[in-house]
Amino acid sequence: MGAAESVEHVEHVDKISLKVMVDKKRHKVVYAEAGKDFVDVLLSFLTLPLGTIARHVAKESNIEAVKFGSISSLYQSLKDLNPKYLWNPTCKEMLLYPRNSMEAYCRQLRLNIDDTEPxxxxxxxxxxxxxxxxxNKNRLSLxxxxxxxxxxxxxxxxxxxxxxxxxNGFAKVNASFIISDDLYVMPNVFGTVVYLHQKHKITNIEAIAEKTVEIGKKEVIDILKLSLVTKTPLTDFVFKKNLFPLEKRKQFEFRIREVKSDKARQMSVKIVRRKSTGEILFVEAGEDFIDFVFSFLTFPLGGVSHMLEGFSSLNCIDSLYKSVYKLSPDIYLMSQAVKEKLSNPPIAAQFELSNQILPICAVSLPVYYYHSFLSNSRYREVFTTTTTTTTTSTTTSTRKCYGYSSDSYVPLNLVDPKFSSSKSSSSGEYVKGPSIYMVTDDLVVSPISSFNAISHLNSLNVPLLDVEEKVVRVGPKEGLCILKASLTSTSALTNGLNQFIRTTIEKEKLIK
Ligand SMILES: [Zn+2]
Incomplete structure (x- = not known):
């Protein structure tokens, strides 16, 4: 499998010093003062695919492994899934090691935690x-x-x-920033500091002290973990406070703003609920729904915040995400392009589903050419895109501009990594069909079998008499709610879907 395991053993001694202002009595971080290096690390969180995050937080750093909502169990179930249920071995590798579409920005960071193979x-x-x-042998593969x-x-x-x-990363080289406890990144100006002192009700300057903490890769993983499970990651990091259990936040209701539901893009799933509590025990679904939930692993965190308009239910990630909007590309960020990309990081090229119901974009690749030409009386070949970064026009006249009579540009066909000869069309799915799978409330995917279903009910102590089935349609709106719930809750289906089922029941009552 990818390079992740092997990279892990390399010692990285590089450390960043982070200055924090702490409230001495209350043991709280009032704010941190940082330059490009640390802010780049924080902003890189937005580019990480959820699958990469699940992989990182499952490992021990200075703090124990944490559970990333239902994403952790989804990731683990994919790891455990027999590869025969996916179209080919590359499909599983892609979902377990999703690429970062902004890899080019992250590779030069002083502390880059994305260990996915470039x-x-x-x-x-x-x-x-x-x-x-x-x-048709002129093929290029990524x-x-x-x-x-x-x-x-x-x-x-x-x-x-x-x-x-x-x-060279995201933040301007000499820029200076103030970061709030919940990771809101602001310009380091006097007004910001005053605002934070007031917010923390600090009237006496004596009450605060400056502290320096050293940040290496392990500490970055600590902060990433904390940013997913607490509202005060810097305080918890600096004072090593105990994490409160994630389970306590289980019963949140997840609502999202109005999303246009497109009938043509709906999946039908059969839910199995506990009658007495309304809890969704599992769903039975076809490969389209399984592809949909697995595709979460390829979504960059910032792309998720974008779809949920800054209300992803991960408070610190939302605040980090929203701060990007306020930072000027003239003074604080590398460029307007960086700002735009961070505001909506796309899925890496070729990782998208062809039938994705959610409004998330993917990188599209240019056309690559095999260019052979005569130079110093011998043939040379070069692989090129012949396109500049701004235009994709590749007319014959620009292609022939080298003046060699033997010049030739042959466009290369990109190999579809999700292709399978047993598929009728090579249209970008991961999971093999037609087939029925079972997905539990915390998004554990497994092939359906009555044995699995019964033992799952047994493990939850649910008597068969207390079980009901319902068919629901999952479109963009329902899909977004499941995604949102999956970020913080281990009851992604109950929290994401139940609100829609209730309305169905109410409608049924009205008709009667
Ligand atoms: Zn060949």
Whole structure:
């Protein structure tokens, strides 16, 4: 599996010093003062796919592993799922190690916790394949072990020009920031400091003291964990306060603003509920719904905040996300483009579902060309996009501008990593169908069997007499509610879906 395991053992001694102002009596962080390095780390959280976060918080750092709502159990169930239920082995790898679409921004950070393998490009070892348009062997893959039309594996690594430019993080090099306990990032100006003193009701300057804490990768994971489960991650980090159990927040109701529900994009699932409490015990669903819940793992945290308009139920992530809107790209962020990307980080290229019901965008790739030309009386070849960063027009005249009579540009076909020869269309799904699966309230996915279902009910002590079934349709609105609930609750289905079922029941009563 990916590079994650091997990278883990490398010692990173690099540390960032973080200055915090603490309330001496109340043992609270009033604010932290930081420069680019630490703010880059915080902003990089928004680019991390939920699957990457689930993987990180499941490990011990200075604090124990934490549960990331239902996302942790969803991730674990994918890990445990027999690969035969997915279209091919790459599908499972993609969901367990989803790429970061803003990898180019994160790789140069002083503390980059995203250990996912950087994107690589592969062509056939038989280099003649690159120019054989007619036989459709001119293939390029962003994933290992994909097959060429000639039967060989695409295993020659190439580096397309114009694809490898790394960016220097998110914040401006000399900018200075103030960060509130709940990770709201603000400009370091006098007004901000006054505001925070007032907010914390600090009248006497003697009540506060400056403290410096050293932040390495392990500490970044601590802060990431805390940002998911408490409202005061900096205080809890600095004073090593105990975490309160996540379960206590189980029964929240999750409402979202009006979303247009599109009938054409609805999935039908059968829910099994406990009659006496209304708790959803599990749902029976086809591969479309399973693809949908697994696709959460590919969503960048900031993309989730964007879809939920800054109300994702993860308080600190929302406040970090909202602070991006207030930071000026002229003084505090690298550019307007950085600001826009952080405001809505997309899914990495080729990771999207073709039938995704949620309004989240994915990176689209340029057309890559195999360029061969005569230079110093010998043929050379280059892999290029022939496009500049701003335009995608590739007319014949610009392609032939090198003036070599033997110049040729052959467009390469991107290999669909979710392709399977047993699929009728290669249309971007992970999970094999037609098939029925079972999803528990905390999003544990498994193939359905009556044995599984009965033993699940037994484990919850639910008598069969207390069980009812209902069919519900899950469209964009219901889907968003499940996603929102899954971030903080281990009852993602009950909290996400029950509000819609109640209205169905009420409607039924009205008709009667
Ligand atoms: Zn080949």
């Amino acid at each position: 994107v690589k490009y592969f062509v056939c070892e038989n280099l003649e394949c690159n120019s054989s348009v007619k036989e 994933f290992r072990d994909q097959k060429c039309g000639c039967g060989k594996v695409l295993n020659i690594k190439v580096s397309p020009k114009e694809c490898l430019s790394l960016e």
